[in-house]
Amino acid sequence: MKGKEKFREMLYGYCFTLPALLFMIGLIGYPIIYNVVISFQDMTVQSFNMGNISFAGIDNYKQILSDPVFGISFKNTVLFTVACIVIQFSIGFALAILFSRDFRLAKPLRGFLIISWMIPTTVTALMFKYILSADGILNDLLLHLRLTRGPVGWLISEKTAIWGTIIANVWVGIPFNMLLLSTGLCNISQDIYESASIDGAKAFQRFFYITLPMMKQSILSVLVLGVVYTFKVFDLIYVMTGGGPVNATEVLSLYSYRNSFKYYNFGIGAAGANILFVCLFLVGLIYLRMIGKEELNDTDKDKKKKF
Amino acid sequence: MIRIRIKKRSSKKILLTLVAILVSIPMIFPLYWILISSLKTDAEIFATPQTFFPHHIIFDNYIEQLQAAGTLQAFFNSLLIAGGSMILSVSLAVPCAYGLAKFRMYGKGVFIMTFLVTQMLPSSLVLTPLFLTYNKLNLLNTYWAPILSTATISIPFVVLVLRPIFREIPGEIEEAARIDGCNRFTAFFRIILPLGKSGLVTAMTFSFIYGWNDLIYSITFNSLEILRPMTAAIYNYIDLYGTRWNMIMAYGIILVIPIVIIFVFLQKYVVDGLISGSVKG
The missing domain is CATH 1.20.5 (Single alpha-helices involved in coiled-coils or other helix-helix interfaces)
Known part of the structure; x- marks a missing residue:
């Protein structure tokens, strides 16, 4: 009887769980495997339509790795990710500390900044394309303050284009980092700070010996999530520069997209996407090791009391 | 003192x-x-240096955009994609979150892990295989392509955000409901869902936003202009309007309005969701 009841409970559980799971297997799981298969095939739009797709071994990967544009796009992706993370994390952290202080505008202002996260990336990209254009408002401002001699060709010069996209991405990343870090800050009890200052700890000592160690968990997850979401950037750069000028802002996701949907060389596109995936997977493993255990552990209920 | x-x-x-x-x-x-x-005139948008406060505030750009044939169609398309994606994600993910929160079953850990992983995947990874699959299933150039694809972003998010909420609901409540004659399914709809209302609002808000903001799936899977959502349309306007930024920005504002409405009325849920799901798709 007991075994039967257990079985029934499991059956009910699957009834609730399986529809979503099957959907994800069909639209994410199967495509991932199919993507691996494509990446080992000589699949172009012609061979796909003719039905004479041939096995290509590792030719697609070989071709990508010897393509100088791939090297450039890899370098750009890493530069983009590192620069964005450093800037958005440090400014986001500073803002989180500022807005954790008790003053009247703290909450409404902090809430208001979140809107930059909600706005469609397409609009953010166009907005910054306008602001950063040669006769745009940023150049007007820089010239007026005499910080530059002539207008900076933010998005049209090969040297500065990637920094133009970084500025736009950071504008979304800062509030996101700030929000996640300020919840970490709120969890630190004020008593610790008070007793520390009674013991004579200075502000920077309190920061390095209390704030940082106590926020280790949230700092790590903000950084890892930030890396994952920045590394796979697509919409923002696609709209702002389309990878140009002369590949100056070409990133991995764009490289894969261009091969699949502009040159219709699906094999190369799939192989490029797989390389992007492996990079993310390595970062993701760290995240899963940190968060996965907590999420999977059913017994510690109070860890997730965030609502 | x-x-x-x-x-x-x-x-x-x-x-x-x-x-x-x-x-x-x-x-x-x-x-x-x-x-x-x-809100600026053409003359003012091309003036250098640019004006911080417009000399003439005009609404002509909005009127021109709203009168353009494609605008209302694109707005409707965006609404349909976002709404469809929301209904699909919520109806699949909410029961799933409940199942993973309340039932003992084999493979539960693996299931949760699957959602954690898929939440972080780049959309460019599945773009090529999905394109070929949709092609075979005749789903290219239909609303289904972006609806199904954006739902794959929302579903893991909703599952991970709602599961802890459902777990907090004490089991005694369900037991009481079942003594009163509910079975597992009616208990879920009549008792559990109303209790998890705030989580449900968060789930709906996020899945709508993910659908509304999508660009990549629509431009990849749908080439027909009549199916274009506003995000894809505004991208194509860059070529059309060149540097008439006042027109482009007016369209941008129309595109952002539903997001602003959500922000004004549901800000609390957005913040809650961001914190507990900590996700940026």
Whole structure:
């Protein structure tokens, strides 16, 4: 009887769980495997339509790795990710500390900044394309303050284009980092700070010996999530520069997209996407090791009391 | 003595407020700039140096955009994709979150792990295989392509955000419901869902936003202009309008309006969701 009841409970559980799971297997799981298969095939739009797709071994990967544009796009992706993370994390952290202080505008202002996260990336990209254009408002401002001699060709010069996209991405990343870090800050009890200052700890000592160690968990997850979401950037750069000028802002996701949907060389596109995936997977493993255990552990209920 | 201390405190607060406003300016300015640019005349948009406050505020750009044949169609397409994606994600993910929260079963750990992993995947990874699969299933150039694809972003998010909420609901409530004659399914709909209402709102908000903001799936899977959502349409306007930024920004504002409405009325749920799901798709 007991075994039967257990079985029934499991059956009910699957009834609730399986529809979503099957959907994800069909639209994410199967495509991932199919993507691996494509990446080992000589699949172009012609061979796909003719039905004479041939096995290509590792030719697609070989071709990508010897393509100088791939090297450039890899370098750009890493530069983009590192620069964005450093800037958005440090400014986001500073803002989180500022807005954790008790003053009247703290909450409404902090809430208001979140809107930059909600706005469609397409609009953010166009907005910054306008602001950063040669006769745009940023150049007007820089010239007026005499910080530059002539207008900076933010998005049209090969040297500065990637920094133009970084500025736009950071504008979304800062509030996101700030929000996640300020919840970490709120969890630190004020008593610790008070007793520390009674013991004579200075502000920077309190920061390095209390704030940082106590926020280790949230700092790590903000950084890892930030890396994952920045590394796979697509919409923002696609709209702002389309990878140009002369590949100056070409990133991995764009490289894969261009091969699949502009040159219709699906094999190369799939192989490029797989390389992007492996990079993310390595970062993701760290995240899963940190968060996965907590999420999977059913017994510690109070860890997730965030609502 | 006490009065001095209070004075010192309030002046410190004023200083903090000033600093906060000052650092928020670069964050808020771009939003002000799209709004103000959308209200400028052509002459003013091309003027150098640019004007911080427009001399003539006009709504002509909006009128012209709203009268353009494609705008209402694109708005309707966006609404359909976002709404369809929301209904699909919520109806699949909410029961799933409940199942993973309340039932013992084999493979539960693996299931949760699957959602954690898929939440972080780049959309460019599945773009090529999905394109070929949709092609075979005749789903290219239909609303289904972006609806199904954006749901794959929302579903893992909703599952991970709602599961802890369902777990907090004490089991006694369900037991009581079942003694009163509910079975597992009616208990879920009549008792559990109303209790998890705030989580449900968060789930709906996020899945709508993910659908509304999508660009990559629509431009990849749908080439027909009549199916274009506003995000894809505004991208194509860059070629059409060149540097008539007032027109582009007016369209941008129309595109952002539903998001602003969500922000004004559901801000609490967005913040809650961001914190517990900590996700940026």
